[in-house]
Amino acid sequence: KQEVTQIPAALSVPEGENLVLNCSFTDSAIYNLQWFRQDPGKGLTSLLLIQSSQREQTSGRLNASLDKSSGRSTLYIAASQPGDSATYLCAVYFGNEKLTFGTGTRLTIIP
Amino acid sequence: DAGITQSPRYKITETGRQVTLMCHQTWSHSYMFWYRQDLGHGLRLIYYSAAADITDKGEVPDGYVVSRSKTENFPLTLESATRSQTSVYFCASKREGTSDTQYFGPGTRLTVL
Numbered sequence: 227k228q229e230v231t232q233i234p235a236a237l238s239v240p241e242g243e244n245l246v247l248n249c250s251f252t253d254s255a256i257y258n259l260q261w262f263r264q265d266p267g268k269g270l271t272s273l274l275l276i277q278s279s280q281r282e283q284t285s286g287r288l289n290a291s292l293d294k295s296s297g298r299s300t301l302y303i304a305a306s307q308p309g310d311s312a313t314y315l316c317a318v319y320f321g322n323e324k325l326t327f328g329t330g331t332r333l334t335i336i337p
Numbered sequence: 338d339a340g341i342t343q344s345p346r347y348k349i350t351e352t353g354r355q356v357t358l359m360c361h362q363t364w365s366h367s368y369m370f371w372y373r374q375d376l377g378h379g380l381r382l383i384y385y386s387a388a389a390d391i392t393d394k395g396e397v398p399d400g401y402v403v404s405r406s407k408t409e410n411f412p413l414t415l416e417s418a419t420r421s422q423t424s425v426y427f428c429a430s431k432r433e434g435t436s437d438t439q440y441f442g443p444g445t446r447l448t449v450l
Contacts, residue, residue: 231339257426258436260438262441267443267444268427268443268445269427269441269442269443270380270427271441272438272439273434273438275438277436287418315379315380317380323368323385323387324370324382324385324395325370325380325382325439327379327380327381328379329377329378330379331377337379
């Protein structure tokens with residue numbers, strides 16, 4: 227079964243620190259991997275999309291990497307801010323037009 | 338306004354009643370999706386549609402019915418609601434092709450008493 231796992235489920239870090247969120251997936255034959263952000267009571271906002279042929283993508287303070295051979299992706303957030311507090315979801319296209327989501331990491335940035 | 342909208346945003350109903358959740362997108366995206374989000378399970382796909390009049394089951398389709406007579410609308414119906422269907426429901430859409438991201442609506446919080 228194709229699965230996506232995110233550990234830890236929750237993370238708290240002081241403001242200003244750099245941090246890494248982890249995502250692992252069970253099948254290396256992926257089309258792309260996406261990172262989403264979800265604020266409480268809101269929908270999902272796409273942050274970064276990495277194609278299977280790419281190693282990383284950057285947007286502002288965010289950098290996402292992809293290692294298909296090990297089945298891992300990381301989302302790096304530089305110089306964290308309280309506004310970064312949210313749940314971050316990793317999702318993978320395994321080639322069937324359907325996204326498979328991890329259960330997310332709830333991030334809290336402590337002022 | 339352009340984008341993807343869902344209605345109602347909140348709904349309380351009773352066991353056995355029929356409920357329809359609406360989803361509307363203004364981008365003319367080919368694909369539309371319905372997910373449910375539950376604590377401990379993340380988002381799970383209920384149904385999806387590749388185009389008008391084309392729908393397919395996702396991971397958890399039992400108890401749900403969908404239709405797509407127009408490209409911009411994708412309603413989800415719970416024919417006889419059960420307590421286990423209490424959840425937050427998200428609609429999403431995307432252009433054709435695997436390289437595009439999905440765009441999500443704001444969600445509908447459904448409570449079945």
